[in-house]
Amino acid sequence: xxxxxxxxxxxxxxRIANALAPRTWYPAAKMSRAAFRVVRLGSDPYLATxxxxxxxxxILLGRxxxxxxLWDVGEDEPLPTASALASRPFIAKRHLATLKRYDTAFDRVxxxxxxxxxxxxxxxxxxxxxxxxxxxxxxxxxxxxxxQIVRTLRRLTxxxxxxxxxxxxxxxxxxxxxxxxxxxxxx
Numbered sequence: 477x478x479x480x481x482x483x484x485x486x487x488x489x490x491r492i493a494n495a496l497a498p499r500t501w502y503p504a505a506k507m508s509r510a511a512f513r514v515v516r517l518g519s520d521p522y523l524a525t526x527x528x529x530x531x532x533x534x535i536l537l538g539r540x541x542x543x544x545x546l547w548d549v550g551e552d553e554p555l556p557t558a559s560a561l562a563s564r565p566f567i568a569k570r571h572l573a574t575l576k577r578y579d580t581a582f583d584r585v586x587x588x589x590x591x592x593x594x595x596x597x598x599x600x601x602x603x604x605x606x607x608x609x610x611x612x613x614x615x616x617x618x619x620x621x622x623x624q625i626v627r628t629l630r631r632l633t634x635x636x637x638x639x640x641x642x643x644x645x646x647x648x649x650x651x652x653x654x655x656x657x658x659x660x661x662x663x
Contacts, residue, residue, distance in 0.1 A: 521618065523622065528646070533546070556631055
């Protein structure tokens with residue numbers, strides 16, 4: 477008689493529902509078995525680990541796997557009403573020219589929305605220093621930080637932002653050539 481498997485988190489639910497055996501998934505993601513087990517037990521993986529798991533899951537299933545299928549990335553945050561958007565922390569036009577810019581999708585979104593990094597950091601409950609490192613691409617966030625950022629953007633702008641709009645979470649199914657290059661870089 478088989479034991480009933482109960483999923484402890486969204487990642488495990490996805491793995492069980494799609495019949496992905498750990499012994500096939502962790503080698504495809506170029507991870508150790510121990511590191512994969514830590515993720516299965518519900519730890520908060522960093523973006524690079526999450527990206528590897530999303531890409532490997534997409535390859536194994538033959539369909540596009542989305543990060544929100546594996547973790548809570550804040551995409552279920554309801555959009556605010558128009559009255560809630562009135563108190564939004566904008567950057568004054570004269571300060572936009574002096575604000576340091578970085579070539580990351582996250583910084584481009586903040587700039588396009590006219591959001592002050594200082595007020596965004598307060599609203600997202602993360603330090604200004606950490607936000608600056610994320611904006612510059614110096615650090616990659618863990619998945620709970622991605623969820624905080626997505627929820628805050630949705631709340632402040634009223635737009636349906638997704639994690640893939642802000643960070644590279646591996647949601648593009650690679651072509652064969654891109655897959656070979658990705659696997660070579662991952663070794």
